[in-house]
Amino acid sequence: MNTLLELYWTFVKIGCVTFGGGYAMLPILERELVDKRGWTTMDDLRDYFSIGQCTPGIIALNVSTFIGEKRARIPGALAATAGFLSAPIAIILVIAAFLTNFAELDVVQHAFAGIRVCVCVLIVQAVLRLWKRSVVDAFTLGLYLAVFALNAFSSLLPVKIPAAVLVLLSGAAGILISLRKGRTGSGTGKGEAE
Amino acid sequence: MTLFRLVLEFMKTGLFSVGGGLATLPFLYEMSDATGWFSHADIADMIAVSESTPGAIGINMSTYAGFKTAGVPGGIAATLALAAPSVIIILIIARFLHRFRENRLVDGAFYGLRPASIAMITAAGLNVAKVAxxxxxxxxxxxxxxxxxxxxxxxxxxxxxxxxxxxxxxxxxxxxxxxxxxxxxxx
Structure with missing residues (x-):
């Protein structure tokens, strides 16, 4: 029971500070779950993000479900997901009930412009930390550059390739290349024994 | 009855929107036309609110639409409905992962997925940087x-x-x- 409460409460806190989309929560997850509690590893987190990207639903939510499941199976998954949803639900209910022009308030806009800068830096640092274990050879570097270009500059393309398709193609390419090389992946990122 | 339709509509959105929170947008516009629960302007406002509060746009919109149509229970029900399909799917995948983590194919897939994943994180960072x-x-x-x-x-x-x-x-x-x-x- 305590495990579930702890999961729920941890994700309430994470839900409170997840501004700017799923990836912005990665550094916070790292701090709260990897460094402080040791519930998961940075490699697992990154894998959850890549799976969460190509399954239905919001990435941040999918990642919460994954971590909860890893920690305490189905009850854990439900506790983590419910925790992550609690703060946003409460905040929107308050805004919908009382504040109609919340987003137009000057204070809110200035604060958020500041937060965006921070989110930016947090994302850069997450990438730097994951780089060494993800981009390990010429193939993975090429794939990184290709996916980045297709994803970041999708507006310049005649048709936008959905992120889910990019993820699925990358997974397929990974299987093909590793089978041809007869290698067993990069040897990192395996789920550690529990 | 309204509550039931709310749950159904948001479950559908949760099941079919793949990718980030913004992937729910096309479904929200459709829902707005079909049900009149909220207007297109409401959606635009909610994008702004979502950017300034924690939580993804899909989550925020479901809470907002649910509240507008059926009060606090509506807000909570619609949000849980949006989350339900993905929770079930992730539970299935998680079970699969436990069993097949050492499998060569799964390992090969992750060999490709890892660089793709951080490429998309980089792109997300670039998007924020463009505004910030x-x-x-x-x-x-x-x-x-x-x-x-x-x-x-x-x-x-x-x-x-x-x-x-x-x-x-x-x-x-x-x-x-x-x-x-x-x-x-x-x-």
Missing amino acids: LVDLSAYEQTGRLMDLFTWKAILLGALIFIGQRKLKWSPVIFIAISAVVGILLKF
Whole structure:
């Protein structure tokens, strides 16, 4: 029971500070779950993000479900997901009930412009930390550059390739290349024994 | 009855929107046309609100629409309905992962997925940077390259970057500091 409460409460806190989309929560997850509690590893987190990207639903939510499941199976998954949803639900209910022009308030806009800068830096640092274990050879570097270009500059393309398709193609390419090389992946990122 | 339809509609959205929170947008526009629960302007407002509050746009919109149509229970029901399909799917995948993590095919897939995943994280960072560090409208007005960049934002970013490396503070503290700096310096 305590495990579930702890999961729920941890994700309430994470839900409170997840501004700017799923990836912005990665550094916070790292701090709260990897460094402080040791519930998961940075490699697992990154894998959850890549799976969460190509399954239905919001990435941040999918990642919460994954971590909860890893920690305490189905009850854990439900506790983590419910925790992550609690703060946003409460905040929107308050805004919908009382504040109609919340987003137009000057204070809110200035604060958020500041937060965006921070989110930016947090994302850069997450990438730097994951780089060494993800981009390990010429193939993975090429794939990184290709996916980045297709994803970041999708507006310049005649048709936008959905992120889910990019993820699925990358997974397929990974299987093909590793089978041809007869290698067993990069040897990192395996789920550690529990 | 309304509550039942709310749950059904948002479950559908949760099941079919793949990718980030913004992937729910097309479904929300459809729902707005079909049900009249909220207007297109409401959706635009909610995008702004979602950017300034924690939580993804899909989550926020379901809470908002549910509240508008059926009060607090509606807000909670619609949000849980949006989350339900993905929770079930992730539970199935998680079980599969436990069993097949050492499988060669799964390992090969992750060999490709890892660089793809951080490529998309980089792209997400670039998207935020475009709004946070660059001021295209000022550059278009003056034509001077110096005006293209929001220098105080870049300075703040550099300070946070160094601060994060030197101090072992939680990211939450840096987020709070940035919000205060944003308000004080009128970002």
